[in-house]
Amino acid sequence: xxxxxxKEIVGFNILRLCVGIVIAILIVILYDITSKGIGVISWKFxxxxxxxxxxxxxxxxxxxxxxxxxxxxxxxxxxxxxGCAIYLNEYARDNKITRLIRMSIRNLSGVPSIVYxxxxxxxxxxMMNLGxxxxxxxxxxxxxxxPWTITASEEALKNVPNSYREGALALGATKWQAIKTNVLxxxxxxxxxxxxLGLSRAAGETAPILFTGAAFxxxxxxxxxxxxxxxxxxxxxxxxxxxxxxxxxxxxAYGTALVLIALVFIMNLCAVxxxxxxxxxxxx
Amino acid sequence: MAKHNxxxxxxxxxxxxxxxxxxxxxxxxxxxxxxxxxxxAFKEIRFSEFLFKANWNPTATFVAxxxxxxxxxxxxxxxxxxxxxxxxxxxxxxxxxxSDVASQRVREIxxxxxxxxxxxxxxxxxxxGIVLVGPxxxxxxxxxxxxxxxxxxxxxxxxxxxTIISLSEDALNSVPKSFQDASLALGATHWQTLVRVKIPAAxxxxxxxxxxxxxxxxxxxxTVLMATGCAIAMPTSxxxxxxxxxATIAIELGEVPYNTTHYYALFGIGLVxxxxxxxxxxxxxxxxNKYQRVxx
Numbered sequence: 001x002x003x004x005x006x007k008e009i010v011g012f013n014i015l016r017l018c019v020g021i022v023i024a025i026l027i028v029i030l031y032d033i034t035s036k037g038i039g040v041i042s043w044k045f046x047x048x049x050x051x052x053x054x055x056x057x058x059x060x061x062x063x064x065x066x067x068x069x070x071x072x073x074x075x076x077x078x079x080x081x082x083g084c085a086i087y088l089n090e091y092a093r094d095n096k097i098t099r100l101i102r103m104s105i106r107n108l109s110g111v112p113s114i115v116y117x118x119x120x121x122x123x124x125x126x127m128m129n130l131g132x133x134x135x136x137x138x139x140x141x142x143x144x145x146x147p148w149t150i151t152a153s154e155e156a157l158k159n160v161p162n163s164y165r166e167g168a169l170a171l172g173a174t175k176w177q178a179i180k181t182n183v184l185x186x187x188x189x190x191x192x193x194x195x196x197l198g199l200s201r202a203a204g205e206t207a208p209i210l211f212t213g214a215a216f217x218x219x220x221x222x223x224x225x226x227x228x229x230x231x232x233x234x235x236x237x238x239x240x241x242x243x244x245x246x247x248x249x250x251x252x253a254y255g256t257a258l259v260l261i262a263l264v265f266i267m268n269l270c271a272v273x274x275x276x277x278x279x280x281x282x283x284x
Numbered sequence: 285m286a287k288h289n290x291x292x293x294x295x296x297x298x299x300x301x302x303x304x305x306x307x308x309x310x311x312x313x314x315x316x317x318x319x320x321x322x323x324x325a326f327k328e329i330r331f332s333e334f335l336f337k338a339n340w341n342p343t344a345t346f347v348a349x350x351x352x353x354x355x356x357x358x359x360x361x362x363x364x365x366x367x368x369x370x371x372x373x374x375x376x377x378x379x380x381x382x383s384d385v386a387s388q389r390v391r392e393i394x395x396x397x398x399x400x401x402x403x404x405x406x407x408x409x410x411x412x413g414i415v416l417v418g419p420x421x422x423x424x425x426x427x428x429x430x431x432x433x434x435x436x437x438x439x440x441x442x443x444x445x446x447t448i449i450s451l452s453e454d455a456l457n458s459v460p461k462s463f464q465d466a467s468l469a470l471g472a473t474h475w476q477t478l479v480r481v482k483i484p485a486a487x488x489x490x491x492x493x494x495x496x497x498x499x500x501x502x503x504x505x506x507t508v509l510m511a512t513g514c515a516i517a518m519p520t521s522x523x524x525x526x527x528x529x530x531a532t533i534a535i536e537l538g539e540v541p542y543n544t545t546h547y548y549a550l551f552g553i554g555l556v557x558x559x560x561x562x563x564x565x566x567x568x569x570x571x572x573n574k575y576q577r578v579x580x
Binding site: 118143 | 306318321382398414415504537542
């Protein structure tokens with residue numbers, strides 16, 4: 001009896017250790033980046049161009065580039081992802097094509113990011129002749145985030161009670177009117193939350209933009225959506241592996257990493273706030 | 285009026301249907317483009333040679349260039365399996381703790397921790413592999429630098445953990461409570477119930493989670509590109525620098541001229557990657573489907 005109890009205590013403590021390790025990993029990551037990156041961050045670092053072969057100056061073009069690409073990603077991913085989710089949850093019957101669509105979504109979310117990069121090079125850069133630019137990179141990331149947007153949006157649609165739809169239909173509304181007035185207003189907060197989370201992951205991705213538009217070094221802001229751009233994740237990669245004086249620019253690399261993580265966090269925070277605010281409006 | 289509405293409804297339905305078909309088109313599109321772009325390479329390279337020979341040297345000048353990706357294939361598998369060897373026990377342990385032992389407060393702390401961990405960009409994890417994990421490995425094993433397969437495995441484990449933990453936790457939570465009650469009523473301790481009843485009952489869900497983690501690890505690019513040292517050679521140990529398939533594409537596609545055999549061969553690597561991750565994901569899918577049917 002005692003041995004059994006002892007075994008249980010030891011077992012549970014091993015499990016506790018597992019959770020402790022996971023939490024410790026996150027603390028180490030955040031502590032290391034923050035403690036070594038915070039010293040570099042200044043107004044100048046955030047708003048100046050890189051100088052002297054990127055050994056001095058700021059990272060403004062990388063910040064602007066990442067934001068622009070993320071906007072393009074959102075413009076492609078949000079309407080198409082939400083549309084697909086509306087089809088699956090509101091219109092689709094349980095038939096072969098629906099199952100095929102669902103299978104495709106699951107598989108798309110497992111396609112490696114570098115393969116999306118290859119796809120983007122052929123489709124956007126070469127076949128559509130867009131060249132390496134913000135549009136190509138944004139579209140590539142847009143396709144990559146599509147499965148996440150669809151899954152999150154469908155989840156939000158599922159949470160709208162069926163009685164809402166039936167109420168509208170009973171009053172003589174058509175299917176689309178019912179969706180437009182009685183389903184979407186309640187689903188959109190959840191849809192946006194999930195979508196913004198997906199976009200924050202896209203903003204940190206490097207592999208898909210390697211060949212579709214990210215540039216090594218551009219000491220000016222992108223002039224249009226058809227120009228190449230610097231991006232925070234690519235800049236971090238360059239500064240930590242490809243730069244000619246890797247150890248000299250290490251502080252800049254840490255600063256870039258901190259800004260990138262901060263950007264991802266801010267986007268996540270926005271997602272949570274959208275959910276909270278829109279939910280409050282709905283309550284009223 | 286009613287007729288007009290009906291017409292409009294049909295068009296809207298049709299548009300949403302086309303939107304739904306789009307994902308199938310994208311998936312098939314990726315596959316078709318990868319195949320058409322890699323086919324020219326296989327006119328010059330025998331497919332078996334491409335896959336199994338470890339002689340990747342497309343830029344050879346004095347001898348004929350060779351395109352065997354064997355060493356990269358092994359490197360990818362080695363790094364991924366190493367990652368899973370770390371992430372699976374740790375992930376299942378954490379999931380079991382969170383679903384069965386943890387207090388509400390611990391759960392409320394752990395959930396955002398796992399979400400934040402999942403949100404950290406891969407390039408940041410790769411950077412930490414260079415500045416943090418690498419020096420530690422070099423010190424422990426007395427080797428000049430710590431950029432090797434082990435480093436890659438550790439980083440990929442960190443990246444696979446959130447997937448494995450949250451999906452395994454879901455699997456454990458969906459084991460019917462009657463299973464647990466029956467076991468406890470028969471006099472088993474909580475630990476015995478967890479290890480002999482709940483984990484076996486949730487096993488296929490846990491396997492599916494691990495397979496998804498494996499798919500992620502195989503397809504991950506930036507972390508392995510930055511932390512494994514990038515040396516093309518058949519790996520003999522975890523302490524050797526390796527270069528995975530994803531890293532090769534990332535390094536070489538930017539430098540190779542369009543429409544050369546080398547260029548097509550890189551798309552060939554992409555195709556192999558696509559097929560491997562497709563199969564891994566399908567297996568995960570099938571296992572999960574079976575499991576859900578059994579539970580019902």
